[in-house]
Amino acid sequence: MKNSATEAIFRKKRERRRQLAKLPFERKIEIVVELQKTAAAIRKDPRRIVWPL
Amino acid sequence: MEKALQVIEEIPRRGVIKAYAIGGGIAATYYIEPVLTYDLDIFFIPAKEGVDVLAPIYEYARERGFSPQAESILIEGFPVQFIPAYNDLIREAVENASLLKYRDVEAKVVTAEYLAAIALQTGRAKDRERVISLLEEADIDRTVFDRILQSFGLAEKFKKLEKQLHEE
Numbered sequence: 714m715k716n717s718a719t720e721a722i723f724r725k726k727r728e729r730r731r732q733l734a735k736l737p738f739e740r741k742i743e744i745v746v747e748l749q750k751t752a753a754a755i756r757k758d759p760r761r762i763v764w765p766l
Numbered sequence: 767m768e769k770a771l772q773v774i775e776e777i778p779r780r781g782v783i784k785a786y787a788i789g790g791g792i793a794a795t796y797y798i799e800p801v802l803t804y805d806l807d808i809f810f811i812p813a814k815e816g817v818d819v820l821a822p823i824y825e826y827a828r829e830r831g832f833s834p835q836a837e838s839i840l841i842e843g844f845p846v847q848f849i850p851a852y853n854d855l856i857r858e859a860v861e862n863a864s865l866l867k868y869r870d871v872e873a874k875v876v877t878a879e880y881l882a883a884i885a886l887q888t889g890r891a892k893d894r895e896r897v898i899s900l901l902e903e904a905d906i907d908r909t910v911f912d913r914i915l916q917s918f919g920l921a922e923k924f925k926k927l928e929k930q931l932h933e934e
Binding site for chain 2: 742748
């Protein structure tokens with residue numbers, strides 16, 4: 714059971730995801746690389762390569 | 767990344783494989799919000815059916831100076847994982863691939879409808895999440911998606927997923 718406050722939060726999150734989905738593919742790949750860099754800073758794993766763009 | 771895509775695009779042209787399409791996290795990222803991924807997953811239809819359908823790809827990669835890395839091949843700095851079309855759904859997805867453009871390079875990508883169906887069929891928690899994201903964020907053609915679900919016996923599985931979502 715969700716109340717109106719949590720529904721509003723979930724709605725905003727969905728809207729944000731839809732906005733991100735509309736980004737150009739090139740920009741999305743840049744974000745993937747940013748995510749890889751963030752993950753690498755937290756936990757180093759030589760099998761997981763940060764892509765060279 | 768465009769250099770890696772150019773190399774991949776060349777592989778079927780050289781007759782090493784029959785056809786390919788990008789799947790997995792990068793295909794998902796094409797349609798929905800970006801997702802953390804490390805491999806470029808390539809579904810492919812082999813040029814010849816046989817026991818070791820990956821061998822011609824590895825041989826071609828070696829000739830081009832690209833080395834294997836774990837279960838991938840490192841192409842222009844990108845780990846590329848080649849996955850043979852292991853069932854009829856994936857084979858059809860490759861045959862009906864769409865085109866994506868990255869800078870000046872075009873490459874084949876599994877359509878959102880097939881990607882959702884493959885995720886549904888695979889069925890891990892992250893795959894179910896992907897189905898939901900694709901339905902919410904991508905422009906899924908529901909007629910096409912429903913036809914795929916019917917053809918590959920996934921309609922019931924999808925109904926169950928929808929039911930779970932409504933109950934949450």
